[in-house]
Every structure is written in structure tokens, then in C-alpha cells.
Amino acid sequence: xxxxxxxxxxxxxxxxxxxxxxxxxxxxxxxxxxxxxxxxxxxxxxxxxxxxxxxxxxxxxxxxxxxxxxxxxxxxxxxxxxxxxxxxxxxxxxxxxxxxxxxxxxxxxxxxxxxxxxxxxxxxxxxxxxxxxxxxxxxxxxxxxxxxxxxxxxxxxxxxxxxxxxxxxxxxxxxxxxxxxxxxxxxxxxxxxxxxxxxxxxxxxxxxxxxxxxxxxxxxxxxxxxxxxxxxxxxxxxxxxxxxxxxxxxxxxxxxxxxxxxxxxxxxxxxxxxxxxxxxxxxxxxxxxxxxxxxxxxxxxxxxxxxxxxxxxxxxxxxxxxxxxxxxxxxxxxxxxxxxxxxxxxxxxxxxxxxxxxxxxxxxxxxxxxxxxxxxxxxxxxxxxxxxxxxxxxxxxxxxxxxxxxxxxxxxxxxxxxxxxxxxxxxxxxxxxxxxxxxxxxxxxxxxxxxxxxxxxxxxxxxxxxxxxx
Numbered sequence: 497x498x499x500x501x502x503x504x505x506x507x508x509x510x511x512x513x514x515x516x517x518x519x520x521x522x523x524x525x526x527x528x529x530x531x532x533x534x535x536x537x538x539x540x541x542x543x544x545x546x547x548x549x550x551x552x553x554x555x556x557x558x559x560x561x562x563x564x565x566x567x568x569x570x571x572x573x574x575x576x577x578x579x580x581x582x583x584x585x586x587x588x589x590x591x592x593x594x595x596x597x598x599x600x601x602x603x604x605x606x607x608x609x610x611x612x613x614x615x616x617x618x619x620x621x622x623x624x625x626x627x628x629x630x631x632x633x634x635x636x637x638x639x640x641x642x643x644x645x646x647x648x649x650x651x652x653x654x655x656x657x658x659x660x661x662x663x664x665x666x667x668x669x670x671x672x673x674x675x676x677x678x679x680x681x682x683x684x685x686x687x688x689x690x691x692x693x694x695x696x697x698x699x700x701x702x703x704x705x706x707x708x709x710x711x712x713x714x715x716x717x718x719x720x721x722x723x724x725x726x727x728x729x730x731x732x733x734x735x736x737x738x739x740x741x742x743x744x745x746x747x748x749x750x751x752x753x754x755x756x757x758x759x760x761x762x763x764x765x766x767x768x769x770x771x772x773x774x775x776x777x778x779x780x781x782x783x784x785x786x787x788x789x790x791x792x793x794x795x796x797x798x799x800x801x802x803x804x805x806x807x808x809x810x811x812x813x814x815x816x817x818x819x820x821x822x823x824x825x826x827x828x829x830x831x832x833x834x835x836x837x838x839x840x841x842x843x844x845x846x847x848x849x850x851x852x853x854x855x856x857x858x859x860x861x862x863x864x865x866x867x868x869x870x871x872x873x874x875x876x877x878x879x880x881x882x883x884x885x886x887x888x889x890x891x892x893x894x895x896x897x898x899x900x901x902x903x904x905x906x907x908x909x910x911x912x913x914x915x916x917x918x919x920x921x922x923x924x925x926x927x928x929x930x931x932x933x934x935x936x937x938x939x940x941x942x943x944x945x946x947x948x949x950x951x952x953x954x955x956x957x958x959x960x961x962x963x964x965x966x
Contacts, residue, residue, distance in 0.1 A: 505962075507955035508894055510634055515951065518630045519613075523606040524553050525622040526615040530591050532656045540570040543591065543660070547652040550590045550622075554650045561633055571663040575648040577632050582644040584965050585671025585917070586632070586957075587661070587910040588625030588678060589654030592617045594710050596762055597718065599941045600934070610931035612944045619945045620938040624677035624922045625650060627950050631957035644965035647671045654678075654910060655711065657870070661913040673883060673964075675920035676911040677957065682891040683884050684919035686904030687875040687912050688766075688815050688839040691846055693853060694869050697832040699862045701790040703782055704753065705828045708775035712823030712837040714939050715771030717762030719825075721778040723786065726754045730785045737781050743772060756781070764939045765821035765837040766906035768801040775825045793862040794834060798822050803838070806856035808849060812841020815874065815904040818849075835869075839906040842874040875912035883964070887920055890960035894952055900925045907938075920960070922953035 533544030541548035551573050558565045558575035566574040573590075593616075601607045601614040608614075613623065625648075632646050647669070653660035664670075692712055708719035726734075731747060734756065738745040748755040758778055763771030776799060783792035797805045803820040810818040824835040840849060850868055857864045877884065879902045892898055911917040922945065929935065935944040 505638070505640075507631070507634065507958040508952060510638070511630065511951050511954045511958070514630050514634060514954075518626055518954075519606060519608070521557050522613075522618065522623055522626045524557075525550055525590065525626070526606050526617050527604050528553065529595065529604055530617075530652070531594055532591055532653060540567070542570050543652050547591055551650065551652055554590060557629070558648075566668070568664050568668050571652060571660040572668075573650045574668060575629070575650070577636055577646040577648075578642050578644065580643055580645045583647050583669070583671045584644045584961065585647045585649060585674030585914070586628045587649045587651065587674065587676045587914070587917070588628065589621045589651045589660075589910065590625070591652050591655050592620070592622075593655050593714060593939045596941055601942055603943075608947065610933060611947055612931055612933070612935055613947050613950065614935075614942055614944040616943055619923070619943050621654070621678040623945055623950055624953065627922060627954040628677045628957045631954045631961060634954070634958050635961060640962055642962070642965040646961065646965065647674075651910065655713065658910065658913055661910055665913070670914060673916040674914070675887065675918055675960070676909045677921055677953065678909045679905055679907060679919035679921070680903065680923040681895070681921040681925060681953075681956070682897070682900045683887045683902045684905050684911070685877045685879045685884050685902045686814050686842070687908055687919065688818075688841055688904070688906045689846070689874040690870075690872040690908045691836070691838040691840065691849060692869040693836040693838060693850070694867045695794070695832075695834040695836065695857070695864050696867065697790060697862055697864045698830060699790045699832070699864075700830050701827065701832070702786045702788045703791065703827050706775065706778065706825055707828070708778075709822075709824035709835070712821070712835045713765040714823060715761070715763040715765060715768050715821055716773050716775040716823065716825070717760045717771065719758055719760070719774035719778050721756045721782060723754050723756065723782065724752070733785045734781060737777075737784075741777060743774075743777060762940050764907065764937065765823060766819065766839055766908075768819055768821045770937075773822055776822055790832065790862045793860040793864065797856045797860070798834070798836070807852045808838075810841055810844050812843040814876070815841035815843075816906070817841075818844070819906050839908070840874070842876055846871040872908060872912060877916065877918050883916065884918060886963050887918065887960050890956050890963060891921075893959055894956050895924070897925070921956060922950055924949050924952075
């Protein structure tokens with residue numbers, strides 16, 4: 497009898513009653529600039545004071561609503577509902593990438609305009625986590641019985657390596673299965689592997705300083721390069737280069753130094769084709785205009801987001817193309833370090849990729865050495881598993897979308913950190929934009945999500961939890 501009632505339950509109608517409270521709680525989280533800041537790290541605050549602050553807010557919300565909470569030493573927070581030995585997990589993160597420039601909305605508050613929510617974290621990942629949280633709260637308030645204990649885990653270091661979940665796995669109970677509300681619908685059963693590779697060089701360069709990029713998983717949207725001098729011909733070439741590539745650039749001369757600035761477009765490293773890498777354009781210009789060998793060499797092997805110059809191009813059977821993002825560049829006093837973020841399908845592996853990179857570096861006139869910094873192997877869950885099929889059914893119930901199928905992505909989420917986890921929403925496939933304002937994606941300015949989509953995601957999460965936990 498209860499099962500029939502649950503099947504007839506319309507969680508999309510029910511979640512409307514929670515909208516105001518959910519947005520208020522989300523705004524509390526968004527107001528905290530919770531970027532990793534090790535300069536303010538302390539006991540119980542391993543990622544800095546603001547990550548500690550936002551974690552306190554999340555735990556306070558759970559305590560207010562009568563859930564059990566646990567602080568995992570500042571690395572993560574746990575909010576638990578229900579009883580039982582079987583467990584179901586929901587993993588989200590409270591840390592954000594740096595805010596960046598050129599916002600037209602206030603980044604540290606939730607702005608609702610034309611049916612869209614704007615603010616850093618409303619999409620990645622504070623908004624989706626709160627949608628999942630309110631799905632659990634709604635289930636509790638409706639007195640729907642569950643056989644599994646729900647474990648909502650909020651991490652604080654997803655954007656900088658996921659060390660928070662590594663710590664959690666060593667010090668707290670691990671859910672048996674679950675989902676991560678930090679990507680796309682309908683269901684993501686596979687995520688590309690992730691390599692961080694450093695290219696090092698001590699070769700001479702005319703570049704006195706180039707310090708660009710704040711995270712390897714962001715396309716460098718703005719960059720400054722300093723050289724000693726610039727001739728009238730080189731000025732004209734700079735203007736021509738910017739016009740030819742449809743980018744904005746400026747030159748600023750000070751005593752003994754020339755600053756070259758280029759505006760590109762920030763984007764997530766999983767989708768580098770959506771961005772314009774300003775630092776790479778500076779390397780290309782300096783290599784051409786100044787005949788700089790190192791700048792030429794670096795650009796020659798790194799200009800393509802598929803890694804074609806290094807023979808890295810792979811079109812995976814399940815996961816699509818390998819992608820390469822030049823995420824951080826540090827050049828000063830002839831010391832050069834370039835950090836690459838490479839997302840690879842499960843058709844290849846780190847050793848094969850490094851072999852190709854080493855061969856490409858050895859063929860350069862400059863002495864560039866490649867170092868493997870880290871490797872996160874791909875995530876792959878059987879797309880025909882009960883977990884994936886049940887999540888698909890819940891998605892279809894509230895969207896009516898019977899066309900879309902389970903997918904794989906290039907982004908890396910917490911799902912790869914635990915067994916039997918997949919990524920699940922909140923971004924809808926083929927979303928129709930209903931505002932004239934720019935709506936940024938993950939890691940972009942004016943980060944936003946349609947309010948109706950977030951509420952629908954909460955309904956989908958509630959449906960999925962009930963089906964998987966009864």
C-alpha cells in the first residue's frame with residue numbers, strides 16, 4: 497500500500513513548498529568564498545578558514561533540521577538520515593574555484609533573475625548539493641519509510657585534488673553505493689581519467705615573467721606577459737595578431753619593462769574548446785614576434801586541445817576524445833613550468849600518454865622535460881546496472897525525456913573516488929535558454945542554473961532515493 501502511494505507521489509509539486517527555504521540556505525553557502533587557501537589552514541581547517549566556515553554552515557543546516565551530523569576533521573561533513581546497516585551516499589562539495597573577473601551579477605550571493613539563479617557555486621556544487629539535501633528532507637517530512645541509511649557527505653577540496661574524500665575514506669564510514677549531484681543528467685556512468693603533467697625547462701627566453709592560471713582545471717582566461725622592449729613593428733604585429741584571432745589585447749610600457757595582456761575566455765578544463773587560452777596566445781605571439789625558441793616550442797606541442805602535435809589524439813569507444821588543457825604557466829628568470837590537465841578515455845592509460853609526451857619533448861630544440869604529477873584512473877560503471885537503470889527511470893518520470901541515454905564525461909567528480917557511484921545531474925540535456933543574460937557554466941563568470949531545473953533535480957533525486965532505498 498505504501499509502495500503504491502510512493503509511486504503516485506509527485507515530488508516536483510512537493511518541492512515547491514521548500515523553494516524559499518532552499519534558496520535561503522543556498523544563499524548562506526554562496527556568501528562564503530570557499531576557495532582553498534592553505535595560508536589560513538589550521539587544525540580542523542585543512543583547506544583554510546573559508547572552507548571551514550562553509551562546512552560549519554552545512555552542518556548547522558543539518559543540525560537545525562534534526563539530522564545527525566559529524567565533522568570529519570574539517571575535511572568533510574556528514575549528515576545522516578535513517579537507520580539500517582545498508583547505506584546510500586550522496587556526495588557533494590562546498591569548495592569553489594576562484595571567482596574570476598567580469599561578473600555582471602554579485603558572485604557571492606544568490607541572484608534570481610529571469611528564472612535563473614546566479615552566483616559562484618549555484619551550479620558547482622552548492623546548489624545541486626542543497627537540491628539533494630532537500631530531497632532527503634522532503635522524504636523525511638513525508639514519512640516515507642526507507643530501508644537504507646542516507647549519508648550526505650559534503651567535501652571541501654574537490655576542485656584541488658579531492659584529498660578531502662581520500663581523508664574521509666580513511667577515517668569515516670564509506671557508503672555502499674550512491675550518486676554525486678555535480679554534473680549532467682540523465683546519468684553519467686563513466687568519467688575520463690585525469691593526468692596532471694608538468695613540463696619543466698631552464699632554457700633562455702625573452703619572457704621576463706609570465707604567471708598565468710590559478711587552477712589546472714580552468715582554461716586560462718586572462719594572462720600577462722612581460723618583456724624588456726617592444727619595437728613599433730612588434731606593436732603592429734601584436735595588434736594584427738589580436739585582430740586576426742578575434743581577441744582583445746593591450747600593451748603597457750613602464751620603465752624597463754613591457755606588459756603584454758590578452759583576454760581570452762575561461763572554461764572548465766573538461767571542455768577546453770569552449771575557452772580561449774590567453775597564455776597560449778601570448779606564447780604564440782612572443783614566439784613569432786621575438787623569434788623566441790622556447791615560446792615557439794611550447795606552443796608547437798600544446799596549441800591543440802586534442803593533443804594532436806604530441807600524437808595524443810584518442811577518440812574513445814565510450815568516453816570520446818582525450819582533451820588537453822594548459823592550466824598554469826610560470827615563467828621567470830629562465831625557469832619555466834607548465835602544468836597540463838589531460839582527460840583521457842579508458843581506451844588508453846597514463847604510461848601510453850607519457851610515452852608520447854616524452855617523445856614530443858625530446859624532438860624539440862629546447863630542453864623540455866615532462867613529469868607525471870598525478871593520475872586519476874577513469875570511472876566506469878556498467879551502464880546496464882540496476883543503479884544506472886533506476887536513476888534513468890527517476891529522471892524520465894520528471895522530464896518525460898525518453899530519448900537521452902546514459903553518458904560519459906570528461907570532468908572528474910567524487911564518483912570516481914568510491915565504488916558503485918555515478919554522477920547524476922543537475923544539468924539538463926538540450927536545455928533551452930530562456931533569458932537574454934549570459935549564463936555561465938562551471939568555472940565561468942556569471943555561473944548560473946535555471947531555478948526550475950534545480951527544483952526538478954530535487955524531485956528526481958527524491959524519486960531515485962526512494963526507489964533505491966526502499
